[in-house]
Amino acid sequence: MNFPSKLIEDAVNEISRLPGIGKKTALRLVLHLLKEDTSSSMQLAEAIVKLRTEIKYCAKCHNISDAEICQICTSPRRQQQLICVVEDTRDVLAIENTAQYQGLYHVLGGVISPVRGIGPSELKIEQLIERIKTAETPVEEIILALSPTMEGDTTAFFVTKKLKEFNIKVSTIARGIPIGGELEYTDEITLGRSILTRTHYQTD
Amino acid sequence: MHLENISLTHFKNYASQEVAFSPQINCFVGPNGSGKTNLLDAIYYLCLTKSAFNAVDMQNIQHEADFFTIRSSAVKADKSYKLACIQEQGKKKQVSNNGKAYDRVSEHIGEFPCVLIAPDDTQLIKEGSEERRKFFDGILSQLDRVYLDQLMQYGHYLKQRNALLKQFAERQYIEQDLLDSYNSQLFRLGRLIYERRREFILSFIPIFEKHYAMLSDDKEQVGVRYESDVAAADFEQAFRQSQRKDLILKRTTMGVHKDEFVFEIDGFPIKKFGSQGQQKSFLIALKLAQFEILAAEKGTKPLLLLDDIFDKLDDQRIAKLLELVAAQTFGQIFVTDARPERSREILASIEAEVRFFEIQSGRVALIN
Numbered sequence: 001m002n003f004p005s006k007l008i009e010d011a012v013n014e015i016s017r018l019p020g021i022g023k024k025t026a027l028r029l030v031l032h033l034l035k036e037d038t039s040s041s042m043q044l045a046e047a048i049v050k051l052r053t054e055i056k057y058c059a060k061c062h063n064i065s066d067a068e069i070c071q072i073c074t075s076p077r078r079q080q081q082l083i084c085v086v087e088d089t090r091d092v093l094a095i096e097n098t099a100q101y102q103g104l105y106h107v108l109g110g111v112i113s114p115v116r117g118i119g120p121s122e123l124k125i126e127q128l129i130e131r132i133k134t135a136e137t138p139v140e141e142i143i144l145a146l147s148p149t150m151e152g153d154t155t156a157f158f159v160t161k162k163l164k165e166f167n168i169k170v171s172t173i174a175r176g177i178p179i180g181g182e183l184e185y186t187d188e189i190t191l192g193r194s195i196l197t198r199t200h201y202q203t204d
Numbered sequence: 205m206h207l208e209n210i211s212l213t214h215f216k217n218y219a220s221q222e223v224a225f226s227p228q229i230n231c232f233v234g235p236n237g238s239g240k241t242n243l244l245d246a247i248y249y250l251c252l253t254k255s256a257f258n259a260v261d262m263q264n265i266q267h268e269a270d271f272f273t274i275r276s277s278a279v280k281a282d283k284s285y286k287l288a289c290i291q292e293q294g295k296k297k298q299v300s301n302n303g304k305a306y307d308r309v310s311e312h313i314g315e316f317p318c319v320l321i322a323p324d325d326t327q328l329i330k331e332g333s334e335e336r337r338k339f340f341d342g343i344l345s346q347l348d349r350v351y352l353d354q355l356m357q358y359g360h361y362l363k364q365r366n367a368l369l370k371q372f373a374e375r376q377y378i379e380q381d382l383l384d385s386y387n388s389q390l391f392r393l394g395r396l397i398y399e400r401r402r403e404f405i406l407s408f409i410p411i412f413e414k415h416y417a418m419l420s421d422d423k424e425q426v427g428v429r430y431e432s433d434v435a436a437a438d439f440e441q442a443f444r445q446s447q448r449k450d451l452i453l454k455r456t457t458m459g460v461h462k463d464e465f466v467f468e469i470d471g472f473p474i475k476k477f478g479s480q481g482q483q484k485s486f487l488i489a490l491k492l493a494q495f496e497i498l499a500a501e502k503g504t505k506p507l508l509l510l511d512d513i514f515d516k517l518d519d520q521r522i523a524k525l526l527e528l529v530a531a532q533t534f535g536q537i538f539v540t541d542a543r544p545e546r547s548r549e550i551l552a553s554i555e556a557e558v559r560f561f562e563i564q565s566g567r568v569a570l571i572n
Contacts, residue, residue: 112385113364114368115363117371119368119371119379150361154361154385154386157389158382158385161381161385162381188349
């Protein structure tokens with residue numbers, strides 16, 4: 001793509017580095033910013049700088065937070081003995097939106113993948129161990145809510161191994177047929193697995 | 205099953221080409237380098253989503269083009285299917301069936317089975333164990349989706365474990381629990397892969413022996429012996445003991461990725477003790493066994509791709525093969541030959557619809 005101005009080219013290159021945005025969309029955004037008041041660009045720039053410099057991570061669960069300890073960790077209504085281990089903040093939001101979970105979280109910040117140079121030390125696994133050791137209310141159960149990918153499975157396996165030294169129940173979220181889904185359209189692997197890990201039918 | 209036609213755009217040396225096939229025998233003739241084998245490869249691509257000759261998809265795009273497409277109308281059990289394989293430069297390969305793209309390309313493998321007999325099959329005997337694993341995995345993957353999935357997962361975990369070994373070696377430090385996480389996945393999948401391969405070989409051998417006996421008039425005994433680290437009762441212990449070695453070599457030295465299939469003749473490795481003729485019969489018998497098993501399991505005859513075999517086989521073996529063709533053992537057949545008059549002569553005796561196509565530097569013309 002040829003640009004009439006080096007300034008526009010630089011801006012397009014920066015914006016198109018964002019996920020889901022190609023060169024054409026980036027150009028549209030750039031031209032839109034130029035059409036608007038200078039102040040709106042300033043506000044955007046300021047918001048981004050503030051986001052990057054002032055963002056905090058909860059010292060307990062490592063979720064994104066405005067304060068030292070996040071709202072979930074400080075909430076008295078939350079069950080302190082239950083910790084749900086997730087990959088990132090998006091997973092916390094997803095589980096929160098279900099309104100079915102009243103425990104705490106622990107955000108690992110990724111999954112183990114040696115090929116991509118991500119080992120346990122790049123994640124908050126050590127911090128999880130430390131957190132269990134020093135918890136005021138003893139932790140009773142760890143729920144592993146990691147994506148059912150090969151990396152997610154390895155991470156779950158590794159975390160479980162690390163938790164062996166504690167007398168804590170370790171569980172993992174169920175895998176199977178989506179609710180409202182048709183059996184015949186479910187992929188073979190999921191269906192096979194949900195047959196093998198079938199659950200007791202409860203009538204009450 | 206058969207293909208009614210094929211349409212290529214920017215595939216290897218084809219800029220743009222459409223060919224209407226005979227449901228029975230199709231013979232591609234033309235000088236060396238004209239693109240006969242590339243046409244077979246396009247058919248192979250549609251069936252197995254990859255090239256038989258060049259594993260790098262991007263390199264199969266015509267020089268200086270941005271993409272290739274292969275399209276075809278296929279008929280299987282009286283139903284028609286529109287197949288397409290599209291590869292754009294720098295993008296993910298897309299395979300679609302009746303306009304619906306697969307989420308995972310591997311889901312297509314096995315839907316339209318095919319068997320290729322090519323001159324470089326000799327690698328199966330001459331090269332290392334990887335070639336032989338690829339051959340048997342290729343058949344099993346077409347038969348058993350779950351096996352293919354397990355194999356891909358195994359490969360993935362193996363790659364991760366090897367990357368880990370490399371990091372540990374560089375940092376001179378080991379996180380044993382993490383290695384164990386990978387070990388346990390490799391044990392679990394390796395066991396499943398081993399069981400499936402072992403079971404498969406047992407059913408493969410008698411069919412293979414039958415075809416060898418038919419091809420060769422000699423009375424030698426042939427066989428395939430499956431060897432695997434996993435077979436040992438103390439495999440997991442031995443695997444753990446080899447960890448030190450793994451760390452030095454920065455790769456995993458034991459497991460099903462090292463399995464061997466030993467090709468034997470009268471109890472000796474055919475690589476060293478088989479004559480040229482015996483090796484050729486052995487290879488064709490392997491392929492015919494592959495064809496028979498796929499046909500039986502899939503309930504449809506696979507496409508048979510014969511690359512340059514009239515040149516490589518002696519008259520006696522060609523005659524045997526033609527007996528099978530005449531007996532309608534096969535479904536649709538695609539043959540390449542650099543010498544048109546020879547092909548015409550050989551195929552003249554066959555009662556089937558034979559179409560001859562002349563290929564000249566990426567152009568195909570029907571010449572019946």
